Structures are given as structure tokens and as C-alpha cells.
Amino acid sequence: MASIKDVAAAAGVSVATVSRVLNAHPSVSADARARVLAAVETLGYRPNAVARSLRTDQTHTLGLVISDVMNPYFTELARSVEEEARALGYSVIIGNADERPDLQDHHVRNLLDRRIDGLLVSPTDGGSPLMLDAVRAGTPMVFVDRWIPGVDVPVVRADGQAAVRDLVAHLHGLGHRRVAIIAGPAATTTGSERVEAFRAALADYGIPLPDAYTGQGDFQAESGRRVMEGFLDLPEPPEAVFAADNLMALGALDAIRARGLRVPRDIALAAFDDIPWFVHTDPPVTAIAQPTGELGRAAVRALVDRIEGRTPKSVTLPARLVVRRSCGEPAPPFPSPTQSPSPVQRSTS
Amino acid sequence: MASIKDVAAAAGVSVATVSRVLNAHPSVSADARARVLAAVETLGYRPNAVARSLRTDQTHTLGLVISDVMNPYFTELARSVEEEARALGYSVIIGNADERPDLQDHHVRNLLDRRIDGLLVSPTDGGSPLMLDAVRAGTPMVFVDRWIPGVDVPVVRADGQAAVRDLVAHLHGLGHRRVAIIAGPAATTTGSERVEAFRAALADYGIPLPDAYTGQGDFQAESGRRVMEGFLDLPEPPEAVFAADNLMALGALDAIRARGLRVPRDIALAAFDDIPWFVHTDPPVTAIAQPTGELGRAAVRALVDRIEGRTPKSVTLPARLVVRRSCGEPAPPFPSPTQSPSPVQRSTS
DNA sequence: CTGAAAGCGCTTACAG
DNA sequence: CTGAAAGCGCTTACAG
Numbered sequence: 001m002a003s004i005k006d007v008a009a010a011a012g013v014s015v016a017t018v019s020r021v022l023n024a025h026p027s028v029s030a031d032a033r034a035r036v037l038a039a040v041e042t043l044g045y046r047p048n049a050v051a052r053s054l055r056t057d058q059t060h061t062l063g064l065v066i067s068d069v070m071n072p073y074f075t076e077l078a079r080s081v082e083e084e085a086r087a088l089g090y091s092v093i094i095g096n097a098d099e100r101p102d103l104q105d106h107h108v109r110n111l112l113d114r115r116i117d118g119l120l121v122s123p124t125d126g127g128s129p130l131m132l133d134a135v136r137a138g139t140p141m142v143f144v145d146r147w148i149p150g151v152d153v154p155v156v157r158a159d160g161q162a163a164v165r166d167l168v169a170h171l172h173g174l175g176h177r178r179v180a181i182i183a184g185p186a187a188t189t190t191g192s193e194r195v196e197a198f199r200a201a202l203a204d205y206g207i208p209l210p211d212a213y214t215g216q217g218d219f220q221a222e223s224g225r226r227v228m229e230g231f232l233d234l235p236e237p238p239e240a241v242f243a244a245d246n247l248m249a250l251g252a253l254d255a256i257r258a259r260g261l262r263v264p265r266d267i268a269l270a271a272f273d274d275i276p277w278f279v280h281t282d283p284p285v286t287a288i289a290q291p292t293g294e295l296g297r298a299a300v301r302a303l304v305d306r307i308e309g310r311t312p313k314s315v316t317l318p319a320r321l322v323v324r325r326s327c328g329e330p331a332p333p334f335p336s337p338t339q340s341p342s343p344v345q346r347s348t349s
Numbered sequence: 350m351a352s353i354k355d356v357a358a359a360a361g362v363s364v365a366t367v368s369r370v371l372n373a374h375p376s377v378s379a380d381a382r383a384r385v386l387a388a389v390e391t392l393g394y395r396p397n398a399v400a401r402s403l404r405t406d407q408t409h410t411l412g413l414v415i416s417d418v419m420n421p422y423f424t425e426l427a428r429s430v431e432e433e434a435r436a437l438g439y440s441v442i443i444g445n446a447d448e449r450p451d452l453q454d455h456h457v458r459n460l461l462d463r464r465i466d467g468l469l470v471s472p473t474d475g476g477s478p479l480m481l482d483a484v485r486a487g488t489p490m491v492f493v494d495r496w497i498p499g500v501d502v503p504v505v506r507a508d509g510q511a512a513v514r515d516l517v518a519h520l521h522g523l524g525h526r527r528v529a530i531i532a533g534p535a536a537t538t539t540g541s542e543r544v545e546a547f548r549a550a551l552a553d554y555g556i557p558l559p560d561a562y563t564g565q566g567d568f569q570a571e572s573g574r575r576v577m578e579g580f581l582d583l584p585e586p587p588e589a590v591f592a593a594d595n596l597m598a599l600g601a602l603d604a605i606r607a608r609g610l611r612v613p614r615d616i617a618l619a620a621f622d623d624i625p626w627f628v629h630t631d632p633p634v635t636a637i638a639q640p641t642g643e644l645g646r647a648a649v650r651a652l653v654d655r656i657e658g659r660t661p662k663s664v665t666l667p668a669r670l671v672v673r674r675s676c677g678e679p680a681p682p683f684p685s686p687t688q689s690p691s692p693v694q695r696s697t698s
Numbered sequence: 699c700t701g702a703a704a705g706c707g708c709t710t711a712c713a714g
Numbered sequence: 715c716t717g718a719a720a721g722c723g724c725t726t727a728c729a730g
Contacts, residue, residue, distance in 0.1 A: 001486070003707055014717045019709055027715055044482065049462040050408070051707035054399045054722050075424055082445060091459055093442050096431060110440055113398040133393065137350070221625070253629045276570070280602045282631035352723060363701045368725055376699055400723035403706050700730085707722105714716085 002043040010039035022047055053115065062303060063111030065095040065104055065121040067146070067188075068219065071247050073273040073292060074122070077144065080296030081120060088304050090117070099185070099218055101125040108134065118303045122146045125187045140306040144299040146189045154312045156299040158290040158319040160272065161197045166321040167270055167288060168201035171240050174328045176268055180213035180238035182227045182248045191219070194244045194272055213238050217248045224251025232259060232267075240268035240327060246275050249285065264328040274322050284324035291317045351392040359388035371396055402464065411441045411652060412460030414453055414470040416495070416537075417568065418445040420596050422622040422641060423471070426493065429645030430469060437653050439466070448534070448567055450474040457483065467652045471495045474536045489655040493648040495538045503661045505648040507639040507668040509621065510546045515670040516619055516637060517550035520589050523677040525617055529562035529587035531576045531597045540568070543593045543621055562587050566597045573600025581608060581616075589617035589676060595624050598634065613677040623671050633673035640666045 004022075008015045013032050020028045021036045028036075039045070053059045062085050066074045078094055085092045093116065095107025104124045108131055111119060118140035123131065127148040135141055135151055147155040171179060181198050184191030199209045212234060215227030224243055231237050232255065243249035249271035256263060263269050263283055271278070274289035294317055302312035353371075357364040362381050369377045370385045377385075388394070402408045411434050415423045427443055434441045442465065444456025453473045457480055460468060467489035472480065476497040484490055484500055496504040520528060530547050533540030548558045561583060564576030573592055580586050581604065592598035598620035605612060612618050612632055620627070623638035643666055651661035 005707080015708080016710080016717055016719095017715085020716090023709080025710095029715055032715080044486075046458070046462055048403075048464060048707050050399055050402045050464050051722090052709075054397075054403050054706090054724085055708045055710085057722075059399070069424055069428055072421075075418055079418055079445065086455075091442075093440075096428065106435075109395070113395055115397060115399050250625055250629070257629070276599055277626040277630065280599070280606070280630045281626065282629060354723080364724080365701055365703095365726080366699085369700090372725080374726095378699055381699080397723050400706090401725080403708085403722090404724045404726085406706075701728105702730105703728090704726090706724090709722090710720090712717105712719090 001048075002045045003048070004045075006043055007036065007039045007045050010043060011035040057115075059115050059117055060090050061114070061116045062090050062092045062300065063095065063108075063114075063116040063119045063121075064092050065097055065107050065111070065119065067097050067099050067104075067122050067124050068247070069094070069096040069098075071219070071245065071273075072275045073246060073290065074145075076292045077122075077296045080293040081144075081300050084297040084300040085304075088300065090300075090304065092120075097124045099124050099220055101128060104128070105130050112139065118142070118307045120144055120299055120303055123148050123188065125185070127151060140303060142299050142303040142306065142312070144295060149189070154302050154306070154314045156295055156302055156315045157317075158295060159316045160194060160288055160290075160319040163288040163319040163321045164194065164197040165201045165204075167242065167286070168198065168205065168207075170286070170321065170323060171268065171270070171327055172205045172207070174240075174268070176240040176327070177207060178213070178236065178239045179207060179209070180215065180231055180241045181209065182215045182217045182224055182241060182243045182252060184217060184219045184244045184248075186216075188219075190272075191244065198242060217244065217251075219245045219247060221247045221251035221254070224248030225255045226251070228252035228255035232256075232261070237267065240270070243269065243271045246271050246273040246278075246287070249287075253281070263326050268327040270327055272319075278322075278324065281326075283326050285326045286324045287322050288319050289322050290319045350397075351394045352397070353394075355392055356385065356388045356394050359392060360384040406464070408464050408466055409439050410463070410465045411439050411649065412444065412456075412463075412465040412468045412470075413441050414444040414446055414456050414460070414468065416446050416448050416453075416471050416473050417596070418443070418447075420568070420594065420622075421624045422595060422639065423494075425641045426471075426645045429642040430493075430649055433646040433649040434653075437649065439649075439653065441469075446473045448473055448569055450477060453477070454479050461488065467491070467656045469493055469648055469652055472497050472537065474534070476500060489652060491648050491652040491655065491661070493644060498538070503651050503655070504663045504665075505644055505651055506665055507644060508665045509543060509637055509639075509668040512637040512668040512670045513543065513546040514550040514553075516591065516635070517547065517554065517556075519635070519670065519672060520591075520617065520619070520676055521554045521556070523589075523617070525589040525676070526556060527562070527585065527588045528556060528558070529564065529580055529590045530558065531564045531566045531573055531590060531592045531601060533566060533568045533593045533597075535565075537568075539621075540593065547591060566593065566600075568594045568596060570596045570600035570603070573597030574604045575600070577601035577604035581605075581610070586616065589619070592618065592620045595620050595622040595627075595636070598636075602630070612675050617676040619676055621668075627671075627673065630675075632675050634675045635673045636671050637668050638671050639668045 004015045004018050008018045021033045082092050097104035105128050122145040141153045143155045183195045186192050217223035270286045272288045274287040278285040298315045305312040353364045357367045370382045431441050446453035454477050471494045490502045492504045532544045535541050566572035619635045621637045623636040627634040647664045654661040
């Protein structure tokens with residue numbers, strides 16, 4: 001592979017001059033520039049990004065460590081992150097923690113070793129020593145979706161409280177009183193916040209959330225299945241179940257179907273995180289939708305601000321309830337031409 | 350951030366010795382090793398992978414350029430690729446082409462500039478000059494899922510011919526005679542092969558595949574919606590539609606639902622690529638399943654073989670039909686305890 | 699077993 | 715406008 005030396009030789013100039021034209025430095029004669037460009041062309045020269053990074057101490061690369069790529073929510077987040085980063089001149093390297101703190105550390109370490117310019121993370125746990133060290137060392141960092149309390153890092157996330165209240169109002173309006181939740185890991189903010197928001201909203205209606213109705217999942221499908229089976233084995237199973245993410249809702253659906261039960265006739269189901277398939281499931285699933293693309297873009301902007309010396313602030317965007325039929329309400333007879341802009345949005349599916 | 354010099358100074362040895370202990374070189378005294386390790390520990394030193402790569406001309410990184418991350422098939426592929434690569438000591442950087450040749454080139458160029466050790470690609474088109482140049486220049490490369498004919502690069506993919514034949518037998522057995530396909534881009538191998546396999550299998554039953562029943566999609570949901578709308582507008586719409594990937598099937602479902610039509614009563618639907626949600630859609634969708642994880646792992650092994658000087662061969666694994674209810678057959682009354690190992694597998698959903 | 703030195707491919711003050 | 719030179723952080727023959 002041709003190096004800058006080859007280009008310099010071919011163009012009859014020094015490597016310094018080649019470097020200048022490559023970096024659009026103004027003080028290069030038109031003649032030299034033309035010869036360099038011609039040499040670059042005929043040699044098919046491409047600058048070695050590794051060497052450039054070593055020299056400039058910049059990689060123009062962002063690290064994104066997410067909890068689980070297989071979760072459509074995070075896939076979409078990753079996609080929007082890459083798009084915004086590309087628009088701002090950065091590449092992104094994704095590390096998939098698969099909800100495992102050890103894997104998360106593996107990726108953080110790998111990314112740090114590669115000297116990425118900044119790190120976007122959706123922590124799988126309460127913060128490993130490695131992650132905390134990275135913050136302390138001054139690594140530009142931004143948390144997305146999940147965050148670590150007590151750590152001074154900007155957070156870009158959705159606030160689901162209002163949407164959860166809307167969901168509880170919806171469930172209550174449909175007559176559900178025995179209500180359960182499949183929660184995420186308590187060590188994650190989204191794991192604990194969603195339970196707390198749900199519990200608080202239920203309390204407003206005088207509905208308790210007993211331990212038996214609080215299942216501990218890990219945000220992955222298998223745990224949703226397991227917890228739902230536990231609920232169904234109860235002497236008095238819940239009438240409605242709220243899965244704290246879409247994967248656990250999938251697992252819950254598997255468990256319900258395996259028993260030959262029907263949603264919402266035998267049990268109501270709602271999920272945090274909306275996905276395109278929820279429109280087509282049997283029945284369409286009522287879900288809380290996050291402004292995922294917005295979150296990804298805002299997170300990148302915050303991180304790039306930080307990298308480039310500005311001081312980003314945390315961003316919180318509202319989530320919203322999308323009512324479909326999985327909690328018992330009949331669908332509207334005809335699709336309405338427009339969707340309601342109110343917090344409780346009725347889906348046209 | 351501490352460099353190898355700082356470690357050397359703290360340990361009272363030369364940087365050469367530090368490098369040796371870091372790379373497990375045998376000829377280092379126990380004493381020197383201990384001092385270096387202690388210095389590494391107290392300084393929190395981590396080797397700079399950028400510098401190491403520049404020096405060794407190896408990045409221990411694989412590039413993966415896929416057509417569309419939002420497609421669950423590719424998400425799973427990416428996941429298995431990363432897992433196998435990690436097991437073999439490599440990292441992977443994913444580039445999402447989003448079915449756009451220009452974006453694909455952007456990522457290939459970016460990856461090449463970063464001097465990745467090898468490239469895994471699922472081409473979005475018939476091969477850009479850039480990609481062809483990379484092959485010619487000797488970049489270790491392996492194609493996954495899709496490939497470029499006439500280019501001497503190992504291919505790891507699934508063969509769907511038998512499964513497509515099984516699907517056509519299934520459709521024919523259910524009485525469908527007017528059968529249509531939503532195809533992928535003709536410039537991709539999977540785009541053209543799936544149509545050809547479908548056409549050939551239909552021919553065995555004397556069923557034609559007229560142009561009006563051959564819709565041109567791009568493997569993304571919106572195109573599935575558009576093509577399906579076209580089919581439904583036909584004076585004589587098809588009785589059954591085969592979507593060449595799961596995203597176009599999603600779009601097709603959207604279009605069907607928007608018209609107030611029902612699957613399979615009004616129109617039958619089948620898809621290439623199986624996903625977990627197909628079990629829960631209304632109705633469960635009959636699909637052709639690829640051994641996705643296997644493909645990803647085999648592709649990585651082939652690429653690493655190539656990188657490390659061995660000579661990999663192409664790998665072709667069979668896809669299989671998973672019959673559910675979207676083509677009209679009633680589901681079995683009870684889930685069967687085991688699944689049939691025959692090519693035509695009956696799903697228990 | 700150990701260290702001095704060269705060199706990977708760049709960028710960038712510095713001097714002219 | 716241009717080039718020689720230093721240096722980014724490593725690794726690795728080479729000599730001892």
C-alpha cells in the first residue's frame with residue numbers, strides 16, 4: 001500500500017507538502033497541489049488513519065457501548081447515533097454488552113485502548129471501577145438511556161413517568177386491578193425507575209404492587225418468559241402485566257401462548273419500548289414509545305460538544321403511550337386519518 | 350495517559366523490556382517482570398493500540414459491512430460475527446450500508462483507511478470499483494449472505510432453493526395458483542436468486558410468475574408496502590405473496606392491514622428470513638429460516654483463516670421452511686412436543 | 699536477559 | 715510556499 005513517501009516521490013515534493021495538500025492547508029502552490037493530487041490519484045493513495053491518529057492524538061471515532069444490540073430499541077439507537085456521528089465527521093464503533101457487566105467492561109477497555117475520542121454508554125450495571133476510572137480520567141463521556149447515579153456525566157434519556165401514568169390510567173379504566181410488572185435489573189436506572197413510576201402511578205388509584213406481582217427480569221426475552229410463567233402459576237394471577245422492555249414482552253407472549261391463553265381475554269399485556277412489529281402482533285401491543293432517533297442524535301451532539309471543548313447539558317425527552325388492543329380496549333372501528341397529539345395517543349392500527 | 354516510557358521509568362528498565370513483558374516475550378527476568386507489572390498496575394497503564402497497530406501493521410480488527418442493521422437478520426448476523434471474532438481475539442467494526450451503495454463505499458473506505466485486518470461484506474450491489482480494487486489489492490475478504498459473481502472471494506451463505514421449493518409445494522397444496530413475489534434488488538445475489546428459485550419451483554407446478562406478479566423491492570419495509578399496494582390494486586390480485594425478506598413482509602403486512610384485509614383469508618403471505626416476532630404476528634408468519642448464527646461464525650472463521658495465511662473455502666448451509674398459518678393452513682390443534690426434523694418443519698406456534 | 703536504536707506513517711512548528 | 719526534522723507510542727532485530 002502506497003505511503004505518503006511514495007506520493008511525495010511521485011510528485012517531486014516533500015512529505016510535508018503532501019501532508020499539507022491532504023489537509024487542505026492554505027499555503028501550497030497551485031502547481032505543487034496539482035502534482036500531489038495527480039500522484040495520489042495514480043497511486044490510489046489513501047492516508048493511513050492509524051498513523052494520523054497516533055500523531056494527532058485524535059481518532060475521530062466515538063465508542064458506543066450498548067446493553068443489547070438484539071433489542072430493536074438499541075438497534076435503532078445505534079443507527080441514529082451512527083448517522084448523526086457521520087454527519088459530524090465521526091465514525092462509531094459499537095460494543096454490545098449483551099446485558100453482561102463483564103462484556104461491557106471488555107468493550108469499554110477495548111474502546112479506550114483504541115483511543116476513541118469519546119464514549120457513549122448505556123450502562124448495564126451500576127458502574128464498574130473501570131467505567132468510573134474512565135470518567136475520573138476525563139474521558140469524554142455521555143450516558144444514553146440508562147445512566148449511573150452520582151457520576152458527573154451528561155445523560156440523554158427519555159422520561160417515561162407521564163407515559164406510565166397514562167398507561168396505569170388506561171389499565172384502570174379497563175377495570176384491571178391485579179396488575180403486575182416484569183422489571184429490568186434493579187442495578188440499571190431504567191430497571192428501577194420503571195417499577196417505581198409504575199408503583200407510584202398505581203398508588204394514585206389505590207392499587208398495590210405486591211412482591212408477588214413484581215417479577216425480576218434482565219431485559220432479555222428468556223427472563224420475560226420465566227417471569228410470566230411464574231405469574232401464571234400464581235393462585236391468583238395478575239389481570240394485566242407490564243413488561244419493562246419489548247424483549248421481555250416477547251418472552252411473556254411466548255409463555256402466554258404456550259399455555260394456550262389469549263391476550264387480552266385471559267391476560268392484558270403492555271410493554272415499554274414500541275417497535276414496528278407491535279402493530280401486527282396478535283393482538284397489537286399497547287406500548288410506551290421513546291423518541292429513539294432523537295435520543296441518539298442528541299447524545300452524539302452532547303458527546304461531540306464535550307470532545308470539542310464545549311459544555312453539554314443533559315437532555316430529557318418525553319416518552320408517550322401508544323394504545324393498541326393488548327390491554328382489552330377494542331380498536332377503533334376505522335383507522336382515523338390523523339393521530340391525536342395528546343399524551344395518550346391512539347394508534348391507528 | 351501514561352505511556353510505555355512512564356512505565357519504563359517507574360520500573361527502572363528500558364521501554365524494550367516493558368514491551369517484552371507486555372507481549373509475554375520469554376526472555377525477561379522474573380525480577381524485571383515483577384517491577385514492570387507493578388509499575389503498570391500503579392500507573393494504570395494501558396498500551397496504546399493505535400501505536401501498536403502502526404508498528405505491527407496489524408489491527409486485530411475485522412470490518413463488517415452489512416446491508417441494513419435494522420433488519421433483524423443482519424442484526425443477528427452481526428452479533429454472531431462479533432462473538433466469534435472476540436473468541437478468536439479480534440474486534441469488529443460494523444458499517445451499516447442501509448442498502449445504499451454510496452454508504453457501502455463510505456464504510457469500506459473508512460474501514461480500509463483504518464487498516465482493518467480483513468473485511469466481511471454483504472454487498473448492497475454488484476460491486477463498486479472501490480470494492481473490486483480492494484479485492485485486487487489483496488485485502489483479505491469474505492462475502493456473507495450476498496456476494497459478487499465473478500470475484501474470487503470466499504462466500505458464506507445459505508442455500509434457500511430447497512426451502513423455496515418446499516414453500517411452493519406448501520402454497521400449491523393449499524390451492525394457491527395466483528402467486529406473487531416481492532423481490533429484492535436485482536443487483537444483489539439474494540435479490541435475484543430468490544426470484545429465480547421461486548420461479549423455477551412454480552414452473553414445476555405449471556404456475557407462471559408474470560411480470561405483474563413480480564414486484565421490485567429494495568429489502569426495506571417501505572418497498573414492501575408499496576409493492577403490496579400495487580398487487581392489491583391489480584384487477585386480479587395474487588392469492589399468495591412471498592416477500593424476499595422480513596422487512597418487506599412487515600411493509601406488506603402494513604399495506605394489507607391498511608386496506609382492512611386479513612391474512613390468510615384475503616391473501617396469503619410468506620417471508621424469507623425468520624424472526625422471533627413471526628410466531629406472534631396475526632397470523633403467525635410462514636417463513637424460510639436461515640442458520641444465521643452459523644453463517645456469521647463460519648464467515649469469521651473463513652476470514653481469520655485468510656488473514657492468518659490459510660486458504661478458506663466457501664461455505665453453503667441449507668435454509669429451511671417453517672410453516673405457520675399465514676398461507677392458509679390451520680395450525681395443529683395442540684403444540685407438538687417435538688419438531689419435525691424434515692426439511693418442511695412444522696412450527697409449534 | 700537487557701538496552702540503544704531504527705522505524706511504522708503521519709503532522710507540524712521552525713527556519714528559510 | 716517549502717523542506718528538514720522531531721516526535722506520537724510502540725516493537726523488534728541487533729549487539730552485548
